[in-house]
Amino acid sequence: MKPAPFLYDDPRELKEALALLGREGEDAKVLAGGQSLVPLLNFRLARPERLVDVNRVAGLAYLRRDGEALRIGALARHADLERSADVAAGWPLLSDAVRFVGHPQIRSRGTVCGSVAHADPAAELPVALAALDARFHVRSARGARTLGAEELFVSFLTTALEPDELLVEVEVPAPPVGAGSAFVEHARTHGDFALGGAAAVVAAGDVRLALLAAGPVPVRARAAERLAVEGAPAGEVAEEAVRGLELSGEDADWRRALLRELVRRALVTAAARAAS
Amino acid sequence: MTRRVSVEVNGRPYEEEVEPRLLLSDFLRHRLGLTGTHVGCEHGVCGACTVQLDGEPIRSCLLLAVQADGRSLRTVEGLAPAGGALHPLQEAFHETHALQCGFCTPGFLLSAEAFLRERPDPTREEIREALAGNLCRCTGYKAIVEAVERAAGHFQRP
Numbered sequence: 001m002k003p004a005p006f007l008y009d010d011p012r013e014l015k016e017a018l019a020l021l022g023r024e025g026e027d028a029k030v031l032a033g034g035q036s037l038v039p040l041l042n043f044r045l046a047r048p049e050r051l052v053d054v055n056r057v058a059g060l061a062y063l064r065r066d067g068e069a070l071r072i073g074a075l076a077r078h079a080d081l082e083r084s085a086d087v088a089a090g091w092p093l094l095s096d097a098v099r100f101v102g103h104p105q106i107r108s109r110g111t112v113c114g115s116v117a118h119a120d121p122a123a124e125l126p127v128a129l130a131a132l133d134a135r136f137h138v139r140s141a142r143g144a145r146t147l148g149a150e151e152l153f154v155s156f157l158t159t160a161l162e163p164d165e166l167l168v169e170v171e172v173p174a175p176p177v178g179a180g181s182a183f184v185e186h187a188r189t190h191g192d193f194a195l196g197g198a199a200a201v202v203a204a205g206d207v208r209l210a211l212l213a214a215g216p217v218p219v220r221a222r223a224a225e226r227l228a229v230e231g232a233p234a235g236e237v238a239e240e241a242v243r244g245l246e247l248s249g250e251d252a253d254w255r256r257a258l259l260r261e262l263v264r265r266a267l268v269t270a271a272a273r274a275a276s
Numbered sequence: 277m278t279r280r281v282s283v284e285v286n287g288r289p290y291e292e293e294v295e296p297r298l299l300l301s302d303f304l305r306h307r308l309g310l311t312g313t314h315v316g317c318e319h320g321v322c323g324a325c326t327v328q329l330d331g332e333p334i335r336s337c338l339l340l341a342v343q344a345d346g347r348s349l350r351t352v353e354g355l356a357p358a359g360g361a362l363h364p365l366q367e368a369f370h371e372t373h374a375l376q377c378g379f380c381t382p383g384f385l386l387s388a389e390a391f392l393r394e395r396p397d398p399t400r401e402e403i404r405e406a407l408a409g410n411l412c413r414c415t416g417y418k419a420i421v422e423a424v425e426r427a428a429g430h431f432q433r434p
Binding site for chain 2: 001002003004005006007008010031034035038039041042043051053055079102103104105106108109189190191
């Protein structure tokens with residue numbers, strides 16, 4: 001249960017980090033919070049030739065309000081999100097979601113951008129960020145690009161990030177005015193990997209619904225969102241949200257039923273919060 | 277290929293040459309002889325290896341020793357004040373029988389200590405949630421939660 005040998009770099013500047021990834025990216029893994037990567041290293045399920053540790057790169061550890069948007073830098077930890085009064089006031093969905101991320105020890109080190117780049121379909125923040133129409137800013141030695149959630153999350157543990165690219169910031173627009181939001185999930189024990197979950201943002205004329213552990217990537221239930229805007233009751237919206245899902249395995253029926261109920265609860269709670 | 281690591285642990289400075297792949301848990305135990313930090317699962321679920329990095333609870337099996345360079349660490353050995361007294365948490369664990377084999381205990385103590393600093397007057401539910409990242413196979417947790425409540429009471433005393 002110890003990592004295999006690897007080459008190790010801890011660049012101090014973003015330019016340096018990107019140059020390293022540009023040269024060595026194919027055989028390298030980025031180390032940020034390490035809460036997903038290091039277990040894989042310990043199990044030797046991942047055996048990269050090189051680790052590029054970005055924890056000492058200057059200028060990445062920020063979490064700030066910028067006009068109407070929230071900007072989350074690459075080294076913002078889950079704990080920073082959890083403690084932020086700005087986030088609780090302006091993006092309560094994120095405050096709700098981050099409380100379900102692992103345990104306090106995980107949240108001390110784990111990063112928001114790392115969780116996104118790792119793209120576990122049972123991860124809370126990618127789903128909450130998808131519901132909030134977050135934009136993902138990516139840099140490499142070749143330049144910069146910005147992606148939406150649907151472009152970024154490609155499959156199970158797979159994003160559209162190239163080997164030489166680093167996710168440097170997540171930009172989260174303000175939720176719709178007067179919106180209420182809710183994040184719900186079900187796991188066997190608190191802090192365990194979610195078996196299902198839902199993020200809902202409800203405002204007049206604007207409903208967002210994203211599902212957790214409902215497929216290989218966060219699922220925005222667009223058809224269900226339209227039904228909700230038209231005023232359909234929560235149960236009907238939830239039914240629509242889970243209808244098209246491709247769920248595999250013996251327990252697919254149970255998982256569909258679980259998701260339907262979680263969606264319903266998220267919608268009801270979010271709507272109640274919008275009203276108040 | 278080794279790297280130099282300079283780290284302060286429980287107020288004492290240490291300097292060692294380490295391979296980058298050396299985990300902090302192994303660094304503490306094998307290099308520094310601080311065996312109070314225990315190793316349970318080595319993949320970040322059991323919490324036995326919990327230490328404090330600049331006061332924040334972390335899983336030392338998920339940090340490379342090289343990442344601690346220039347940082348300050350606290351292990352269970354640094355909990356009790358000098359002079360033989362116990363830390364109030366240790367006292368409370370003793371009083372409520374919150375340890376049997378003691379394997380999980382250092383991890384619980386450091387998680388709880390960090391938690392009570394942030395939340396000095398917690399509810400029982402909040403304690404349970406805060407300690408959810410630490411597993412115990414012996415006690416059934418009730419006595420541990422009571423110990424943390426009791427210690428919180430101590431910290432509340434004027």
